[in-house]
Amino acid sequence: MLKDITLGQYFPGNSVLHRLDPRMKIFLIVIYIITIFSASTPISFALVLLSAFVLLLLSRIPPKLVLGSLKAVFFIMAFTAIINIFWTTGDRLLLEAGPIKIYWEGVEYAIFMIVRVVALIVGSSVLLTYTTSPIALTDGLERVLSPLKALHIPVHEFSMMMTIALRFIPTLIEETDKIISAQKARGTDFSSGSITQRARALIPVMVPLFVSAFHRADELAVAMECRCYRGGEGRTRMTRLHLRSTDFFALAAHLLFLGVIIALNILFS
């Protein structure tokens, strides 16, 4: 059940998106998010949704996998949609039942909200997390943020922390699964009882999980020291990043798309 959470998991492949430079992908995702949030007319929302699926197709990642990660936020989406439908007021009344008034604007707003979240999750996961190995991702981040080193911000250390954190997400999920099974075998009941009882049932999972996470951290630190890790100072790279023509083409495509969305907003507002 925990294994079903696929958010932030690299899916190896060799698609166009896989081959883009991670630095460029970070820029692209910023542009893409700006695009999503600047959309404000029905047609631009339709285009945003379409673009997310184009990206999904380009990545050659099984759509089922990516759409599966939407399940995790389904309730949040449904909740915000309902709130929007009932609480947004406007001019065009759609339905009136006693004290409840539903306006067209509310429905429209709810749909936009859902499109935004879907595009955000599908687009960003396909563009970045699914198609970029964690190492390449943090490598890219470190390079993008390296100007901050001038301000004495430890960019390398942060990116190393991120690399390690990302690397251990699947391991910890597996570990959690294992501990849950072991405690179930000892009769822990996770699925019934009052809220306090269920919260208490989590103690036998959380304690061993923390203990093992600290152990792992300790072992990892020792292993890194043994290999003479001394932080980012003077560290060279095994693979150097090169921007290629496809990277600039992708950038141009994203900027163009942003331009189209802004133009549509101005035209239809």
Place this chain on the structure above:
Amino acid sequence: MNNKISLEHVTYRYSVGTPFEKTALDDVTLGFEQGIITGLMGHTGSGKSTIAQLLNGLLRPTEGRVLLDGEDIWAEPKKIGAVRFRVGLVFQYPEYQLFEESVERDIAYGPGNMGLSQEEITERVHNAARFAGISPDLFDKSPFELSGGQKRRVAIAGVMAMEPEILVLDEPAAGLDPAGRREILGGIRAYQKEKKNTIIIISHSMEDMAIYADKLMVLDHGHVSRYGTPHEVFSHAEELKQVGLSRPQITKFIMELQRAGIPVEGGIYSVDEAYREVLRAFEKKRMGG
């Protein structure tokens, strides 16, 4: 057969409906006899650990049935919790499941979940600790202060204290030194003798299973390729080799002695037996002059 628990045409697939779908067991039928220790053996990936989790209802068969005393354990899925009290499972490297403030409280966690009285729990905890080789002066210690071997014993005691009708242990002695192995497996043996319950030990140590198991079940690609007493199973050396297992080293050693012309009897599977046999051959030679 007098099977306490059995699998009937069980197929199990992991991650059904995802790109990672994988068949771990394919149409497996097997049974474990009542009141003995069965050693379940097989190479890595033969589905041993999957079987362990199917037996106590942590995994639900994709197809087929798991029968406990002849009844399907999934007949009423809501009551699967009760099955977990009847079939205890000790996972591989169970040390990680410890969480309580003290050893005593950790062992008492399982029995506590069963809703037993305080006296009953205390008695069971003391009993289980005795079999697992935990001295009472460790009771008030934090489980996290213990050594690896001691943690293992506390974890095993935690499941033993639930006194399940069937106890399944997945590689209980993995990664321990010979003395540690002996103590844990010997404790399990003693526990079985007293409780007369059904025990299944998953292992790939021929040496250990030759000594501590009553019957051996050899798995190969999800099928039982051999079932019988250790003597019966080990007499099929070629077949064992094919499934990636080999006879105990001591058996090979005795065979080498025979080949060197020393008059010892074959069919020996433990160091103790070998010791007596070599001694006997030696005495005989001395008497014979």
